[in-house]
Amino acid sequence: MTELCDLTFAEARKLLLERDFSAVELTQAYLDAMEAARGLNAYVLETPEIALERARASDERIAKGEAGPLEGLPLGVKDLYCTEGVRTTACSRILGDFTPPYESFVSAKMRADGAVMLGKLNNDEFAMGSSNETSAFGVVINPWRRKGSDAALVAGGSSGGSSAAVAARICLGATATDTGGSIRQPAAFTGTVGVKPTYGRCSRWGIVAFASSLDQAGPIARDVRDAAILMRSMAGYDKRDSTSVDRPVPDYEAAVGRSVRGLKIGVPKEYRVDGMPAEIERLWAEGAEQLKAAGAEIVEVSLPHTRYALPAYYIVAPAEASSNLARYDGVRYGARVNGRDVTEMYERTRAQGFGPEVRRRVMIGAYVLSAGYYDAYYVRAQKVRTLIKRDFETVFADGVDAILTPATPSAAFGVGEMANASPVEMYLNDVFTVTVNMAGLPGVAVPAGLSAEGLPLALQLIGRPFDEETLFSAGAVIEDASGRFSPERWW
Template identity: 65%
Template sequence: MTDLRNLTLAQARDGMAAGDFTAVELTETFIEATGAVRDLNAYIVETADQARAMAAASDARRAQGQVGAMDGIPVAIKDLFCTKGVQATAGSHILEGFVPPYESTVTQNLWDAGAVMLGKTNLDEFAMGSSNMTSYFGPVANPWKRKGDDAVLVPGGSSGGSAAVVAARAALGATGTDTGGSIRQPGAFTGIVGMKPTYGRCSRWGIIAFASSLDQAGPMTHTVRDSAIMLGAMAGHDPKDSTSMKLDVPDFEAALTGDIRGLRIGIPKEYVMDGMPAEIDALWKTGIDWMRQAGAEIVDISLPHTKYALPTYYIVAPAEASSNLARYDGVRYGLRVDGDTMQDMYENTRGAGFGAEVKRRILIGTYVLSAGYYDAYYLKAQKVRARIAGDFNDAWEKVDAILTPTTPSAAFAQGDKMDDPIAMYLNDIFTVPASLAGLPGISVPAGLSAEGLPLGLQVIGRPYDEETLFRVAGVLEDAAGFDAKPDLSGLGG
């Protein structure tokens, strides 16, 4: 059965359609794989029994000829999604033991499409991080290692658990959420496809909020085709989310024509960063060549406010987070640490319940919204955010998609950058601008670093034009022909 583990989501779908294997067989393979990679600490909760029941139900549906787009496909769910009857923690002590009596819209859409849940994956606490080191439930290991070096690397974050289980071939796909790069960066670090759709494409209802104006769910998969299939199942207008867009979900898979002749691909000069490793720059240039060889027109563009994106993000996102996380007060659910007074109870609960990075961001966010500082920080950041979005609007006059590196480096070791929050925040330097502008972005594995680690290239698209995004990404994927795999032989369960 080991070869089932090496299938793509699309191959598994087609294999079940052809009657080569059942959803139950496929799911058992991945339950076994889940056990085999337990050393990665990628799951907070495994739901094997639920997976078996869902797989059996899928086979029964198939026998009746009623098959959804993801029927029988075992997937992992980032533990930021509320799942009915299954613990949802956001990677935080403050929500440990919280079992939601409701199902997020995105996960419900997946179950309605027939998908099978393997478990809830580990993440940076409240999705705040780029390394998965901030989880209360411990760090996640990247299945990849440097050549000749046994150091345990981070899978990126915040969707690190989701990235790790897909990269380790312990799930055919996983949900992530991306606020400033939390799908694309771990996608790049683990050699998988990480896709953030346009803000408003997927419902945020039932996803534990980090920064409401930025948070967006997306798929993490082996291939661009898998990504298109999975996004199709996740997306759609939701009347319960006022910021969800009233748009039909196109057939994203049908957009993968392999033909980008005549498309104009923008190369933003501001994404050349001082001190960027030469191999990142070289990979980017290679990617540009691939695009050109495929018949696309390469256009040099300028996104002049790019350098302000990271500082802007680190005002807007913490501001919203400081308010969104106020509800974790010990009164109704989750952790409560008693105290002599109500004030003591709040302080004890939040002091014990939140980790250092979450506290740092609540402090920053509270500060930038405070009387006397609001105009200088929050309001100014909103104005800069509008300029950043304006840069992209100008660019869409000239180009159909934009190609950049996903990250300024390959995966780093667990523990690195932990004493320097700014160095950690720089991980998201190429992903944050599209987040602030609400644009879709996708990271495609495109090559290996000198140390043998995967590197990604990012395609950014027009709002709600995920079809062009997938089309370009598909061509990029074909040209890169990335088929390296992590060595899983050292893992145990």
């Protein structure tokens, strides 16, 4: 039955509706594949009973001609999304066995559209990380390996479980979240497509908060079309998220295959960073050529404040995190460590419940927000954010429709390889993606080739606010020209 797992979303949807196989058969094929792939550690919780129950319900709806847009299609859900009656931990010990009595808005929409949940996917603790190595459940193993090597590589982060599961075909598509690159970087490391939508496009309600002004939900999928199908289901207005935007959700799938003739694609010179590997530079140039060959016009653009985005991010994100994570006090949910008084209980609970990276960021956040430092750090970083956004606005006002950049400064690295690096070296993984969150823009990572070592590399397309459609059109051009990439099965 493994061949069932090789179908894309679009293919499986068609065959399900033609009754070639049932949703239960498709789901069972995935459950079997998940069992065989447990060594990747992509899932932190498998939910086979829920999956089969929902698949049976899907088969009934298909039989009655009432199939929803995602009917019977098996999905993995990042453990940052609250799932009704199913343990949700954000891969932190501090949440213990937290079991939400509610479902996040986005996963509820997908469920209402007929999607089948296979289980909860691993991620960096509270989505803080770029390698999935900060997860309380341990690192995710990338299904990709370097040519001639069996060394374990990371699947990126924070959505490492989502990216690995999609690449290993142990789910058809996955939900993910992106605060500084957490959808696009893991997608780039695994040869999958990751979409970080415009801020406000998807509701954050019911998703464990990291940095609320930057967090966005989005999909990781096997190809651009699948990502577009998932996006349509995930996007939409929710009155319970005060930053959710009330505007119609377009048919993103219709944008896949739409011509890019006449589009102006900007190539920002500031993204040509020191020490960029030659193969990344080549990939980038080839991507521009592919778009040009499809009729787009390539123009060099300038985003002068690019280099300040990452430092500003490492003030804004920890500040918001320290505020958001104040709720984990051992009182209302999650794990508790007792103390002599209530303050000692808080302090012990948080010392044992948070891992080292989370603790570091919460402390940095508390520092930059503390009396005497607030203006020097936090307010200054928010001013820099205004400048970063203005850079993009200027370029878009000059008629540029989308911006093409590399997605990551390197291919996937080895598990433990960064163990002795300073936290800042790990942060540099997000150098190309973080500007997009700082400016609230949509961005996609599309696989565009393989490195000399045989690992996937990706390009990023950045769009105008709420113009995800152009990204799907341009992304499909790169995908068609570059081909698709899947790992050889070794697990």
